[in-house]
Amino acid sequence: MLTKPDLCSMALLKLGEQPIQSFQDDTASAKLARTLFDSVIDTLLLQHPWHFATTEIRLIKNSNNEFLIPANVLRVLKTDGRILGNSIQSDQDSILINAIIRVAPEFFPCHFTSVAATRLAMEFCLPLQGDQTLFRTLVSLYETELQTAKFIDSTMAPSTHIDSFSLINARF
Numbered sequence: 001m002l003t004k005p006d007l008c009s010m011a012l013l014k015l016g017e018q019p020i021q022s023f024q025d026d027t028a029s030a031k032l033a034r035t036l037f038d039s040v041i042d043t044l045l046l047q048h049p050w051h052f053a054t055t056e057i058r059l060i061k062n063s064n065n066e067f068l069i070p071a072n073v074l075r076v077l078k079t080d081g082r083i084l085g086n087s088i089q090s091d092q093d094s095i096l097i098n099a100i101i102r103v104a105p106e107f108f109p110c111h112f113t114s115v116a117a118t119r120l121a122m123e124f125c126l127p128l129q130g131d132q133t134l135f136r137t138l139v140s141l142y143e144t145e146l147q148t149a150k151f152i153d154s155t156m157a158p159s160t161h162i163d164s165f166s167l168i169n170a171r172f
Contacts, residue, residue, distance in 0.1 A: 001106045002113065008033035010113075011120035014138070015129055029128060036123050044119055045100055046075055048150050050112060053103045060094045067095055075100045111149040118142045 009019030012029055020027065023034040045053050054077070059067040067088040069076060076083060078098040081090030088095065108116065122138045125131065 002108060004037055004105055005030075005033070007105050007108075007113065007117055008037060008120060008124075010117035011124055012128075014117065014121040015125060015134070017124075017128060029124070032124055032127055033120075037120070040120055040123050041105075041116060042074055042102065044112075044116055045103065047146070048153065049077060049100060050153050051156050052107060052109055052112070052153075053100050055099060055101055057097050057099060058094055059088065059097060069097075069099075070101075072102045073097075073099045074102055109153075111152045115142065115145045115149045118145050 005020050005022055008023075008029075012019055012033075017029055018027075020030045020033060023030055023037075053074075057070065057073070059069075062068055067081065067090065069083075069086050069088065076088070076097050076099050079088055079090075080092065080095050081088035083089075088097070105113075105116075118138060118141050122135065122142055125135045125138055129135075
């Protein structure tokens with residue numbers, strides 16, 4: 001089961017640094033990991049509607065006659081209402097939203113884990129190493145891995161069968 005320190009250790013190993021056992025370690029690496037991990041991963045989750053992080057959530061109105069967006073929702077992709085801050089306005093009694101949510105590392109698929117480790121290595125590189133050449137190499141690796149991971153993720157959805165379409169029917 002992958003943990004936050006495990007993922008940070010993977011990133012640190014890409015830099016040639018020692019892995020960490022915990023975010024509470026008294027090292028510069030652990031302090032940096034503790035500070036940057038959540039924001040880096042949240043940003044990466046927001047960059048693409050990853051299948052493992054996308055879900056539908058049914059919301060019910062609260063006492064203020066509004067729908068509160070749950071705290072684990074990073075981005076609402078689709079809703080029947082109007083988003084205002086952390087709530088949604090709608091005349092309906094309940095609504096369904098399609099959203100990207102915060103996911104624990106143990107649920108990351110391997111294609112995302114690799115991208116996340118490289119992105120973390122990028123973020124750790126300059127503060128820990130100060131090496132611009134290594135940083136540029138990591139940026140290039142990250143862009144390639146991100147493109148590959150997005151492709152893998154986008155091909156994971158089952159293909160939809162077209163039952164009836166006039167151009168296909170005209171051909172036969």
